[in-house]
Amino acid sequence: MLLKNRIAIVTGSSSGIGRGIAIEFAREGAHVVVTDIQENPNQGKYHEQDTITPTVNEIEKLGAQGLFVKTDISDDTQVDHLIQKTVEHFGGLDILVNNAGIHIPGNSQELSIDDWDKVINVDLRAIFVAAKIAIPHLKKSTFGRIIQIASVNAYGGGAGPAYASAKAAVVNMTRDLALESAQDNLTVNAICPGYIETAIQDYLTPEQIEETRQKTPLPRFGLPRDIGRSAVFLASDDAEWITGTSLVVDGGYLASV
Numbered sequence: 001m002l003l004k005n006r007i008a009i010v011t012g013s014s015s016g017i018g019r020g021i022a023i024e025f026a027r028e029g030a031h032v033v034v035t036d037i038q039e040n041p042n043q044g045k046y047h048e049q050d051t052i053t054p055t056v057n058e059i060e061k062l063g064a065q066g067l068f069v070k071t072d073i074s075d076d077t078q079v080d081h082l083i084q085k086t087v088e089h090f091g092g093l094d095i096l097v098n099n100a101g102i103h104i105p106g107n108s109q110e111l112s113i114d115d116w117d118k119v120i121n122v123d124l125r126a127i128f129v130a131a132k133i134a135i136p137h138l139k140k141s142t143f144g145r146i147i148q149i150a151s152v153n154a155y156g157g158g159a160g161p162a163y164a165s166a167k168a169a170v171v172n173m174t175r176d177l178a179l180e181s182a183q184d185n186l187t188v189n190a191i192c193p194g195y196i197e198t199a200i201q202d203y204l205t206p207e208q209i210e211e212t213r214q215k216t217p218l219p220r221f222g223l224p225r226d227i228g229r230s231a232v233f234l235a236s237d238d239a240e241w242i243t244g245t246s247l248v249v250d251g252g253y254l255a256s257v
């Protein structure tokens, strides 16, 4: 087991990629704090229609310990409570995965300023706040890790101005946090997923999905598990000398553009 007895928080882990990461961490022996605005998973229009059980149930089926802490990560007080609760319950914190994110479609004329603020608050500001509060605890760990879930949209336009800005900023925030944390052996890395089959894709038309399919060289879309295994690698001892970088996990999407 690669993460035996490590204590991890995965934000936005009731559904989708966060759930995939939480389950793979549990498979590797970690204790996982599942945190989200809701405990039940989202069922998507195209993907994850059959995902029903709360993530903690899946973690327990694997023989690991899970704890659900309801948190809206755009609320600083709730984030503080999440981190204190984790340390109190499990006795420390080794891994923070900043995964929770939202996407609101629309170009500069369609996206309201309120929607811009919502996306930036969840996809960028909350990541800073969670890292800020978690870092003093992570520095005490021998295996401290921060893993941020950015996107291939960090490297190009097309997903709307707020999402594109937030994800590019997360990639650069990752480098900055890595520099300040290196002396404490705390590594900070990002994962940039391509199209992963989750409910976040519900805003797309079947034609748009097919277009992305054509642009993805490997013969299938990504699954939450693909990002889960990448996160296990970055959290494991095998990645102890990797920091400040972004791992693109996209079935070759960026290689083709």
Ligand SMILES: NC(=O)c1ccc[n+]([C@@H]2O[C@H](COP(=O)([O-])OP(=O)(O)OC[C@H]3O[C@@H](n4cnc5c(N)ncnc54)[C@H](O)[C@@H]3O)[C@@H](O)[C@H]2O)c1
Pocket: 011, 012, 013, 014, 015, 016, 017, 018, 035, 036, 037, 038, 042, 071, 072, 073, 074, 099, 100, 101, 102, 103, 122, 149, 150, 151, 152, 192, 193, 194, 195, 196, 197, 198, 199, 200, 201
């Ligand atoms: N699916 C993809 O193709 C893809 C690609 C690149 C990046 N991403 C990124 O991966 C991350 C996860 O996306 P997903 O596809 O799993 O989406 P998803 O919608 O399936 O899951 C997101 C989860 O985050 C939770 N969440 C939303 N707002 C929250 C908040 N304020 N506080 C706490 N939890 C909140 C939701 O309830 C949900 O359970 C996001 O950051 C997303 O931008 C996804």
